[in-house]
Amino acid sequence: MVDVTLLGTGGMMPLPYRWLTSLMVRYNGSSLLIDCGEGTQIAMRERGWSPNPIDVICFTHYHADHISGLPGLLLDMANSDRTAPVTIIGPRGLERVVSGLRVIAPELPFEVVLKEFSGNEETFEMFGYRLKAFRVNHSITCYGYTFEIDRAGRFDKTAAEQKNIPLQFWSRLQKGEIITDGDVTYEPSMVMGPDRKGIKIIYCTDTRPVPVITENAAGSDLCILEGMYGDEEEAAKALKKKHMTMQEAAQIAADADVAELWLTHFSPSMGRADRYANAVKNIFPRTVIPKDGETMELNFEE
Numbered sequence: 001m002v003d004v005t006l007l008g009t010g011g012m013m014p015l016p017y018r019w020l021t022s023l024m025v026r027y028n029g030s031s032l033l034i035d036c037g038e039g040t041q042i043a044m045r046e047r048g049w050s051p052n053p054i055d056v057i058c059f060t061h062y063h064a065d066h067i068s069g070l071p072g073l074l075l076d077m078a079n080s081d082r083t084a085p086v087t088i089i090g091p092r093g094l095e096r097v098v099s100g101l102r103v104i105a106p107e108l109p110f111e112v113v114l115k116e117f118s119g120n121e122e123t124f125e126m127f128g129y130r131l132k133a134f135r136v137n138h139s140i141t142c143y144g145y146t147f148e149i150d151r152a153g154r155f156d157k158t159a160a161e162q163k164n165i166p167l168q169f170w171s172r173l174q175k176g177e178i179i180t181d182g183d184v185t186y187e188p189s190m191v192m193g194p195d196r197k198g199i200k201i202i203y204c205t206d207t208r209p210v211p212v213i214t215e216n217a218a219g220s221d222l223c224i225l226e227g228m229y230g231d232e233e234e235a236a237k238a239l240k241k242k243h244m245t246m247q248e249a250a251q252i253a254a255d256a257d258v259a260e261l262w263l264t265h266f267s268p269s270m271g272r273a274d275r276y277a278n279a280v281k282n283i284f285p286r287t288v289i290p291k292d293g294e295t296m297e298l299n300f301e302e
Contacts, residue, residue: 059090136207144204153193227263230276
């Protein structure tokens with residue numbers, strides 16, 4: 001099971017009823033945080049969660065509304081007696097940005113491992129999932145992320161017996177290991193069925209609509225996209241500031257045929273975001289206009 005929560009849905013500045021955009025993904029005892037704006041740790045505490053299980057923090061880009069909560073979060077993690085390393089992932093400039101923010105959090109009881117990347121895309125494998133960063137089109141360098149968990153096919157006991165594969169090798173083959181026993185080699189493909197559907201999430205804010213978003217969103221169980229503006233007359237502002245409207249995000253979801261769309265990163269001038277729900281659902285019916293704390297459980301299909 002994967003647990004997904006939008007800790008905050010606001011863009012630019014926190015409001016009394018809307019924290020800044022931050023996403024928490026929890027899987028197999030480990031937590032991934034994407035973006036960490038001001039108020040992120042408060043949003044977590046409102047959910048009754050400790051920051052201690054956070055193993056990975058990712059940044060889409062280095063505007064303040066996406067990174068300014070990091071020092072407080074790290075100090076909160078330190079106060080929760082964490083000692084295991086924390087990995088921070090982000091575009092070029094990560095070391096400079098994190099070093100600057102850590103001026104007020106210089107001493108921590110755990111190691112901070114920085115993984116900086118550049119180029120059009122980068123893939124990381126950790127804690128049983130695959131994280132892919134892909135470059136989008138904002139006023140500064142910015143990336144979206146996909147989170148994927150693969151699922152192997154079913155073990156075929158009959159095939160193993162017919163091929164006289166020793167019982168002691170079965171579990172190792174199930175785990176993907178290639179085994180050589182004397183002059184005989186056994187491969188997982190000999191006993192495993194076709195891969196089954198896994199779980200895929202995409203998270204992308206602060207960008208104009210570009211084909212790479214649709215390409216990476218395809219097949220996702222949950223698609224989380226920026227919906228900075230809801231009024232059609234603000235399309236020109238979105239174009240100028242390199243953001244997306246709700247309608248543009250909904251069209252991406254429709255083109256990618258995702259299972260469900262969540263909108264986020266709402267402009268502070270928007271007020272109630274759900275008043276645009278009908279207009280957006282006319283483009284993509286499976287759209288949710290979430291409030292802070294929106295949560296979904298994703299499970300493997302049987």
